[in-house]
Each structure stands twice: as C-alpha cells, then as structure tokens.
Amino acid sequence: MKKLLFFYFLGISIFSYAQENLTYQKPSKEILELAEAPLAPSIRIDSKGENMVFLYRSNFKSIETLSETEMRLGGLRINPKTNIGSRERYYNNIKVRVGRKGTETTVENLPKNPRLSNFSWSPDQSKMAFTNTTTSGVELWILDINSKSVKKLTKDNLNANIGNPFYWFKNSNALLIKTLPDNRKDLIDTKIAVPTGPTISVSEAGKKAQNRTYQDLLKNKADEHNFEQLALADLQKVDLNGTITPWKESAMYRSISFSPDGNYIMITTIEKPFSYLVPYRRFPSKSIVYNTDGKLIKTVLEVPLIEDLPKGFMSVRKGKRNLSWRDDKPATLVWAEALDEGDAEKEVEFRDEVFQLDAPFTGQPTALLKTINRFSGIEWGTDNTAIAYDYWWNTRNTKTYIFNPSNSKIKPEILFDRNYQDVYSNPGNFVTKRNEFGRYTLDIIKNKAYLIGDGYSAKGKFPFVDAMDLSSKKTSRLYQSNLTDKVEDISMAFNMKKGEILVRIESKNEYPNYYVRNIFKRMTPVPLTQFENPFKSIQNVKKEIINYKRDDGLELSGTLYLPTNYEAGKKYPMIMWAYPREYKDKSSAGQSTSNSNEFTYPWYGSPIYWVTKGYVVLDDASFPIVGEGDEQPNDTFIKQLVANAKAGIDAVANLGYIDRTKVAVGGHSYGAFMTANLLSHSNLFAAGVARSGAYNRTLTPFGFQSEERNYWEAPEIYYNMSPFMHADKMKTPLLLIHGEADNNSGTYPLQSERYFNALKGLGAPVRLVMLPKESHGYAAKESVLHMLWEQDQWFEKHLKPSKNTEE
Template sequence: MKKFLFYCFLVTGLSIHGQENLTYQKPSKEILELATAPLAPSIRIDSKGENMVFLYRSNFKSIATLSETEMRLGGLRINPKTNISSRERYYNNIKVHVGRKSTETTVSGLPENPRLSNFSWSPNQEKMAFTNTTSNGVELWVLDIANASAKKITSDNLNANTGDPFYWFKDNMSLLVKMLPENRKDLIDTKTAVPTGPTVSESEAGVMAQNRTYQDLLKNKADEHNFEQLVTSELYKVDLDGNASSWMSSAMYSDISFSPDGNYIMVETINKPFSYLVPYYRFPSTTAVYDTNAKLIKIVLEVPLIEDLPQGFMAVRTGMRSLSWRGDQPATLVWAEALDKGDPEVKVDYRDEVFQQEAPFTSEPTSLVKTINRFRGIQWGNANTAIALDYWWNTRNTKSYIFNPSNNTAKPEIISDRNYQDVYSDPGNPVTSRNEYGRYTLDIVKNKIFLIGDGYTENGKFPFIDQLDLKTKKTTRLYQSSLKDKIEDISMALDMNKGEILVRIESKNEYPNYYIRNIKKRMAPVPLTQFENPFKSIQDVHKEIIKYKRYDGLELTGTLYLPTDYKAGKKYPMVMWAYPREYKDKSSAGQSTSNSNEFTYPYYGSPIYWVTKGYVVLDDASFPIVGEGNEEPNDTFIKQLVGNAKAAIDAVDDLGYIDRNKVAVGGHSYGAFMTANLLSHSNLFAAGIARSGAYNRTLTPFGFQSEERNYWEAPEIYYEMSPFMHADTMKTPLLLIHGEADNNSGTYPLQSERYFNALKGLGAPVRLVMLPKESHGYAAEESILHLLWEQDQWLEKHVKNRKVEE
C-alpha cells in the first residue's frame, strides 16, 4: 500500500519533460514501399455468385480529415457538420463485374472526389444503395448493377449518426431514409458555454452499477442537448427518382427493420433520461411496429435506462430482448427472456426462453424453445425445423439445438455441445440460402442440411462441407479441401443442388482471390478475380509455423519469418509480436489456427516490415493464459506470461537463427499490457514496443479484458497484473505509443501518460509518442508512417545495435 501511495504522489507531482519538436517522419524506403502499396478492392457478391461490386479506397485517411470537427457523445463520435461518424472509412471508386465471365467495368455517374459508404443491396439484388459524404452532409445514391451507372437521389441531408441511414422497401423501388429534422436547434459550444449549475450524479444505497470504463460518455446538460439534436431524424420515403414524402416525424431513431414480407416495419427510438455512466445503446428505448403507411400497429417493447445490471459477462436485463423477425415467416416477432433474472449467479435449469408472436401481434406469445446457456440466436429453416444457439462465457460452452417451431411440446435435440474455443472440434455452420422473402434460412434438401467448417487440424486448415441428416443426425462428408501449399476458405454456398460454392484461395505469396468450385464435378475452380500481389519485396521471404512447448508441457506455436537477406549461420536480432488470450482448458489453449500458407500481408500494425531490415520476426506467438476448474486464468497471469515468452525465445534460439541478447517484444492494446508486464517481470528482452495499452488496473476497477472480478474482490490480482505498480522494477527500454483520442474501454490515453511519468521518475529508459487525433486503431497516413519510423528507430537503437556488457 505504501508503494501504491508513493506512485499516486509521483504521477501527480511530475509533468512530462523533454518533449521533442518533431514533425511527422517517414520510415526507410524498404518499409515505406510496403506500407504504401495499393490495396486490392473490397468485394460485394450477390447470393448467386453472378454479379460483383468492387469497392476501392486509399490505404489511409489524412491527418487533415481526422482533424475535422468531432463531437464525442454517448459513445458516439460524430462530425456535426456532415452528420456521419467522424471515424468513417470511405471508398473512392466503384467497379462492377456483371456475370461470371465479364470483366470489371468502372461505374459511371459517380460524384467528384467521392467519399462512399453504407452499401446495401436492394431486395432483388439488382441495385445497390450507398451514401456519399460531401463537405456539408450525406447524400443517398443508387447503383444500377446491370448498367454500371450511379445516380444521386437526395441532397446531402441524411442523418447517419445512429444506425443505418436508409432501408430498402420490399418493392425495390423506394427507400426509408433518415433525414435531418427541419426543427433542429443550434448546437451548444461546450468550450465557451456558460454553465447554469453543477453536474450532479447520485447513487442510491444498495443499487450497484458496476459498469466498465466506457469512453466518450455524456458529461453535462450541454452534451445532452447536443446528443439529442444530432441523433434526431425525420423519416422519409424516397423513390428511385428522388421523390420524397414524409413518413414519420422527428424522433431519436436508432434501429429500423422490415418484416420479411415487407408489410411491417419495426422502429426503435431512444428516449430520455440520458445517462453519464453508460453509452447511448443503454439509454431508455421504445420499439414499435408500424405498417408501410406509418400507422402504429403496436408498441412492442419499452426498455428503461440500463445502468445497474447484475455482475458478470453473462448478465442481461430482464424482459424482452434480442427482438427480431422470424426469417421463414411473413411477419412473426421473436425474442428471448431471461429465466434467471438476468443474473448468472442464479442457479436454474434453463437460462433463457424464446417466444414468438405473429402479426397482427394481438395473440398471446407462444414459447418456442428454452436454452440451457444464454441465448445467442436462431437459424430459421421452415415450419418444422430451426436451430437455436446458446453460449456461456464462464465455461466457454456452446450448444446447438434442433427444434420444431410448430410444436413446442416436442423436446429440442442437442446436436452440438462443445467448448467454442476448441477449434479442432468445430462441426461448422449451417448453409443458408435466400428464401422467398429474401432472408437467409437453412438450406434444407430432402430433410438434410449442410455444414461448412473451417477444418482446423493439427496438420493445418482443410475446410469441409458436411451433410447432416436431420432424422438420423448422422453426417456425411461431401467435400474437403486437399490443398497442401495453399489455403482454401469456403466463403459461401451458391447452389448446393448443383454443387457450386464460392471459395477464396491464397498462399504465402499469392494474393487471395475468389473462385467458383463445383464439388460434384470435381473440376478445377473457375477464377472470378485476379488480384496481383502488391508486396513483391517480401513474396519470397522464408515463413514457417514453429511448434514448441511451455514449462508445463503446453504446446505453443508462432509464425516465424527470416530476414529477406538471410544467410545460414548468421545470428540476427528478433522482433516478437503477440496478444494474450484466456482459456479454461489446456487442450483448447494448445490448438493453433496459424498457417504458413496464409498470404503475408503487412498491414500498418504488423511487425513483418522488419524482415526487410535484417530482423527475424516471430509473429502471432501463442500467449495462452489458462485457468482450469475453479482457478481463473489471471490467478497465475505473470507466471504464464513469462513462461510463454521464454519458450518462444528458446525455440527460435534452438533453431540457430537469433542472438537472444537482441530480442524485442511488442503488442497493441492488451498486447501492450503484455509487453509492459514482460519487461517488468523478466530480463528476456532488449526492448519493448507497447501501443495503446492500459497499465494501471485500478483505473478499470469493474473488470478488464476477460477478468470478471472487480478490484475489491481480487485486489491482489489487479495489483500484481498492473505494470504501473511495478514501475520500479522496469529497466528495459520501452517505446510507448498512444492515440490521443483513444475510444477503447479502459485504454485511456491517461494510462500511457501516467505510466510514462512513473517510469521517467524512476529513471527507466522510456519514450512516449502521442499521436494527435488518433483513436485506438490508427488511421491517418501521417500517423502510421511516423509510427513505423518510431518503431524502426527504437529497434535500431535498442535492439540491433544494443551494446551487451560482457
């Protein structure tokens, strides 16, 4: 406790000194070429695999874009001028591929300097709607697939601040659109506004609200006013010629969904009172059903403010939740209700019960199924067949139930009961196809369904398609990938009667491309795309999955890369990158989903760049934290963390590749937390890189990552796991990087600032880089290139050129 008080005094009494007047820098040529290589497009493919839409965008945003006005309210980040998320990632070009044998066609009619987002197929998949953000707002556009032409159908007056800004009507000829209200009041400048009184919050005795450390919450009455103005919309019906008619007056609309037959519309609105403790999605809300003429049919659900849930990851509110439409019926509402009062500590045989109610929603709801664990969803099939899913985080258990929606007296049959972290036993996900309502439901053929699985094994990844007999519950394997030097992923089934599936194939130096494979004809797959590898400089880099064991015999893996100029017998410095993950059993923890045939893709956060600078790289090193039985994973966090690191270094050293005196460790978010702990509790590393992490767990007292216990229940765990509390033992050079506008729960920028102060005050070698305007993940080109420069300079100084005392 004395140490803790000393640190509190230390961080309040010190300020950050020694700032550098540094402009944005760029990394060396080898890294810069990889970081700025052009991206392949993102793809939208219709359900038949016939037509494709290619969406292109730049690698990065600019710091100027990130510097546009931003309001952070109720968990949202909004550009109040354009009325769309200030963090939106935009596309800047569209091409279409009409028919499997055609070539790409550039879409005509697009706006100048487009900023495109919110793409949505029409119900018949002949058109695609999307938005374009101008300097003043958001416009609605529609793309005609067959003609490869786009046109604008509204001015830039959409409200895209909450939920989707538009929704297709069933007729394919009109859309329901959220528009800015005519009576919107002026926003309050909170920096200059004169307060009318203090901000007061109160808690009643005995009412516990153990919420995590959310960011961007409302703070005062001015924030409440601004939030209300920014999320309030009017709903309009707009046809494809741009004719608009008012559909519903102003409200704080959050979510809207059409019934499968298109005759009813479920509308959710946000209500007051607002909260300063939780984000907007836990504010009060009302859900009502209307017909297509905006006539109220029924108020279905009214939810109060949710500030005080029971403790635990599996806690839920009481009453109706997970409200949705039944996909195989014209207009039937479905929802779940907790049978344990939403409290995971309550012992019951069944946690949830699922109900349904058909239009016009006046009859008594009927029970469909009860789930042993917490309800997760239903995959609808037909009147007699559906599959319910549940899960329970504390045991990592998930179950699948086949049940008859038309007969709730028939007992559901459990067809899968497994640890969801056990990837080797995953039976796969049911194949779905579009029904007459345009909804994806179970593809049932002669009382059989199909399952697509990833096919992870000890020897690699071999995706499969199984056929499951609904009567006998026996499975028959119809197809399994046999590629040895490549990876095949089954993206979707196109037509199981014909045996057509859409697959994506890649290798370590072959960019992922899409193909049509026919599993009945057993012919070579037919290519749909032909994207080239943009990262030529590392396409021949040596890459392998290494396996090794921890002190307790747990098998671990990592993806090992050798330098591009590797010479046998030479010892190289190494960069190790990792992210800890919690497990409840060693069997699952020892499994691997890594594959040496995965395409080598150096995204901005990757350590792969450093193979071009003479480093061995061990990426995605296994860092399991296991707690079996009554033991929680974090009870022995430090011991396991250090054990994972030592095993990895020993394994690569035994291969003769590295100088173990020149090893760096790095990670992002929880990986940054891992890095700081490793430097505090071991002498294995020459330096560390920690990006956007949390270092003092007393600042997240009601749980963090996968830790359910609060600080007062496990103070020794919070203390032991906090690198801040052990700053006096940390003598290894550490590069701290953090976005100044981090929005992630728990990883406040303050975490890095306070940790830097503590380390600096105790004489540790540390450098703090705060990236202006950046969030938890980084987006601006200037920031990312500077990030790569900082990391490169740090590694050169403290790892590659480290002076080791004899």
C-alpha cells in the same frame, strides 16, 4: 559556484530536450514501399454469385480528415457538420462486373471527390444504394447493376449519426430515409458555454451499477442537448425517381427493421433519461411496429435505462431482448427472456426462454424453446425445423439445438455440446440460402442440411462441407480441401443442389483470390478475381509455423519469418509480437489456427515489415493464459506470461537463428499490457514496444478484458497484473505509443501518460509518442508512417546498438 552554475544550466538543457518537437516522419524505403502498397478492392457479390461490385479505397485517411470537427457523445463520435460518424472509412471508386465471365467496368458519373459508404443491395439485388459524404452532409445515391450507372437520389441532408441512414422497401422501388429535421436546435459549444450549475450524479444505497470504463460518455446538460439534436431525424420515403414524401415525425431513431414480407416496419427509438455512466445503446428505448403507411400497429417493447445489470459477463436485463423478425415467416416477432432474472450467479435449469408472436401482434406469445445457457440466436428453416444456439462464457460452452418451431412439446435435441474455443472440434456453420422474402434460412434438400467448417487440425487447415441427415442427425463429408501448399477458405454456398461454393485461395506469395468451386464435379475452380501481389519485396520470405512447448508441457506455436537477406549460420536480432488470450482448458489453449501457407500481408500494425531490415520476426506467438476448474486464468497471469515468452525465445534460439540478447517484444492494446508486464517481470528482452495499452488496472475497477471480478473482490490480481504498480522494476527500454483520441474501453490516453511519468520518475529508459487525433487503431497516413518510423528507430537503437541510432 561555477560548478553549480554549470550543473544548473546542464539541468535546464536536459529538461528542454525532454520533449522532442518532431514533425511527422517516414520510415526507411524498405518499410515505406510495403506500407504504401495499394489495397485490393473490397467485394460485394450477389447471392447467386453472378454479379459483383468492387469497392476501392486508399490505405489511409489523412491527418486533415481526422482533424475535422468531432463531437464525442454517448459512445458516438460524430462530425456535426456532415452528420455522419467522424471515423467513417470511405471508398473512392466503384467497378461492376455483370456475370461471372464479364469484365470489370468503372462506374461513370460518380460524385466529385467521392467519399462513399453504407453500401446495401436492394431486395431484388438489381441495385445497390450507398451514401456520399460531401463537405456539408450526406447524400443518397443508387447504383444500377445492369447498366453500371449511378444517380443521386437526395440532397446532402441525410442523418447518418446513428445506424444506417436508409432502408429499402420490399418492392426495391423506394427507400425509407432518415433526414435532418427542419426544427433542429443549434448545438451548444461546450468550450465557451457558461455553465448554469454543477453536474450532479446520484447513487442510491444498495443499487449497484458496476460498468466498464466506457469512453465518450455524456458529461453534462450541454452534452445531453447536443446528443439529442444530433440523434433527431425525420423519416421520409423516397422513390427511385427522387420523389420524397414525409413518413414519420422527428424522433431519435436507433434502428429500423422491415418484416420479411415488407408489410410491417419495427422502429426502435432512443428515449430519456440519458445516462452519464453508459453509452447510448443502454439508454431507454421503445420499439413500435408500423405498417408501410406509417400507421401505428403496436408498441412491442419498452426498455428502461440500463445502468445496473447484475454482476457477471453473462448477466442480462429482465424482460424481452434480442427482438427480431422470424426469417422464414411473413411477419412474426421473436425474442428471448431470462429465466434467471438476468442474474448469471443464480443457479437455474434453464437460463432463457424464446417466444414468438405473429402479426398483428395482439395475441398471446407462443413459447418455442428453453436454452440451458444464454440464448444467442436461431437459424430458421421450415415450419418443423430450426437451429438454435446458446453459450456460457464462464465455461466456454456452447450448445446447438435442433427444434420444431411449430410444436414446443417436442423436446429440442442438442446436436453439438462443445467448448467454443476448441477449434479442432468445430462442426461448422449451417449453410443458408436466400428465400422468397430475401432472408437467409437453412438450405434443406431432401431432409438434409449442410455444414461448412474451417477444418482446423493439428496438421493444418482443411475446410469442409458436410451433409447432415435431419432424421438420424448423422453427417457425411461431401468435400474437404486437400491443398497442402496453399490455404483455402469456404466463404459461402451459392447453390448446394449444383454443389457450387465460393472459396478464397491464397499462398505465401499469392494474393487471396476468389473462385467458384463445384464440390460434386471435382473440376478446377473457376477464378472470379485476379488480384496481384502488391508486396513483391517480401513474396519469397522464408516463413514457417514453429511448434514448441511451455515448461509445463503446454503446446505453443508462432509464425516465424527470417530476414529477406538471411544467411545460414548468422544470428539475427528478433522481434516477438503477440496478444494474450484466456482459456479454461489446456487442450484448447494448445491448438493452432496459423498456417505457413497464408499470404504474407503486412498490415499497418504488423511487425513483418522488419524482415526487410535484417530481423527475425516471431509473429502471433502463442500467449495462452489458462485457468482450469475453479482457478481463473488471471490467478497466475504473470507466471504464464513469462513462461510463454521464454518458450518462444528458446524455440527460435534452438533453431540457431537469433542472438537471444537482442530480442524485442511488442503488442497493441492487451498486447501492450503484456509487453509492459514482460519487461517488468523478466529479463528476457532488450527492448519493447507497447501501443495503446492500459497499465493501471485500478483505473478499470469493474473488470477488464476477460476478468469478471471487480477490484474489491480480487485486489491482489489487479495489483499484480498492473505494470504501473511495478514501474520500479522496469529497466528495459520501452517505447509507448498511444492515440490521443483513444475510444476503447479502459485504454484511456491517460494510461500511457501516467505510466510514462512513473517510469521517467524512476529513471527507466522510456519514450512516449502521442499520436494526435488517433483512436485505438490508427488511421491517418501521417500517423501510421510516423509510428513505423518510431518503431524502426527503436529497434535499430536497442537491437543494433553499434549503429548509434538517435532516438
């Protein structure tokens, strides 16, 4: 009896410690110093590269900010008190530089405790509008670039719940703003509201609605009411003196777009009925064109509720879609229509046809071109020259066409026909310049267009600028970076006549900075910024790109970091961090875009912190999943996953750096899914960290990641790829971390909770950490620092067991 009582109380004791009541913890000094290093500002630069606006913000939000009231409706997350997205990232300071050689000046008279967002240049680029979120709402402010001064234009009654809350008129002297309607009804508190009946959903026989597992959807009539009230807004016109005049009555405004000449405004509104299956972007909508006085010109598009698209990633709805303005014309609408009825499984010669219609939109549409794949966009140029793009996900194919928008009888010519995952063959993007309408169109000089490319190759990254003769379609190279100890990126072209481009240059220990380079004069680039390296403690860390092969000969790579206290001949524990990616050919899968000269930047989710704690880190390790021909990548997912991991460990072990019995693997989202599978199906690792993943694929039955087939078409794939189904095989220590408010499709917090319960029930060593208020990515300082502490404790315990670190 005494023995039984002893074990009884022991059981109570063990059970009572199954959950730990920890407050937020901070990681060790080495990690904390890096995590709290100040951010460099974000930059807004005008089209000529003359004036710059520097925007500053803190690294993190606070848990108090994340704890503010939040409503999750129709795929949105809204703060109903302030009427702006509850997950908005705010800036808190502004500096301005006038002229390339000017000095940065702090803007005075900013609001107290600023929470700034929605920055937008005026059409003439002399001003910038932005919002400030107070404790009770959203205000509109204006920054004058030349005077470096700001002023408040409205009270805090803007509605920023859906899309931009303001839009510039063409003259740069007034804005169209969305404001809270005076007749908005009170919101329903769904926690205390008394139901008036059940919630009923209906499916008609034969009508399929195979949708992804979206989160934050509407669930009942109370949600519908709240969504409508939060979406409703009045449209008003405000001039720069603050004079406000009513412009349009209350509606659920989704998007607003001015014609290039500024004489027309296309407004898209959300209509009813709402849906409990899809987010608001697939609710019914109506697009109407008005003149600048608010007079209705024409209803140009009405879209029904979209719940039942044909099967396939490349399937689309019937009718007009991608409705937009033609950038090189005063007021011409352009759109695409499916020629396959939107059904990706139908075999047709052409998938889409593109049309245009000039103002006042009463004539017959004109056909422009047909695309072999699904239409994806147009770069407008002149009356006779434009560039169109299409793509097809299933084959990873993309085509680039040059066509004459004034004569559809002239057959479009295919300039590039390529695998878009083949980065080595990427010809680059066409250079655009700002036209008389303030829109960006092809920069064509003496019948030549220009291309800026990343310049990836097996030898490294060497970005380039090419000129294309539009008659012969032949290209000539004007410039290519030859930096071998640094990395250069070409951000944009300021003036192709003068040869001025904006570049960003960085090295392992030099923070990325911006320069103006003249590709014709070949002179030393002129610096625009001089940001210092805030991560001094790791600036001299040994870093290299290692190349190795999988057992089937596939080329792989990863970025290898050695500990800051590295001693030659000593073996260290290793952390491998990765994210699987699907390919349709081995050639593309074996390409690398990593560069050892890239700046070493330890962002919040990075494993690089642990070089300061005596770990080797293999970051961004290649994890390609390849399915060539009729084979789909996921048909051999597990086999390829394990082969990728083994190859990475072998490569580093062969260099003599690591003890291969002390290797941990980690990843976020699909990387977490990868981690759980590796621990279930291999004995390569001593521990794992899986953040915000999905582990049971039967909970995402209509596709996930790049898997198009549904569960009933490929049940064995869903079963074999689900770590939950193989929880009985998992014996390796696993740290699960998940945000309690995850909004990502498929990665419900339930995924981690149920997987933890399965592993715990089967006796696996597992720890589950749920971060309050956090979404798919983590934002609060308290959460991020605690996450780093958890990971540090886990690695120390399971890769350095001699220290006897407590969980």
